[in-house]
Amino acid sequence: MKGIVRIVKSVLLLTLSFEVIGATLSFLVFSKDYPPIRAIGISLFHSVAAFNNSGFDILF
Numbered sequence: 001m002k003g004i005v006r007i008v009k010s011v012l013l014l015t016l017s018f019e020v021i022g023a024t025l026s027f028l029v030f031s032k033d034y035p036p037i038r039a040i041g042i043s044l045f046h047s048v049a050a051f052n053n054s055g056f057d058i059l060f
Helices: 002-030 036-052
Strands: none
Touching (some): 002 036
């Protein structure tokens, strides 16, 4: 059981790391066009959508 828990923790940590890095980089771009709070929301949404390859987009 310890091995499974360790693998799940590693996968979650790696997933969150990629999503946070993606959100940070996209925030730098979105912050030029949107207020900070909106840029954070858009960045988080697009980072998760891109990681999951869902194809969702909230920008027109």
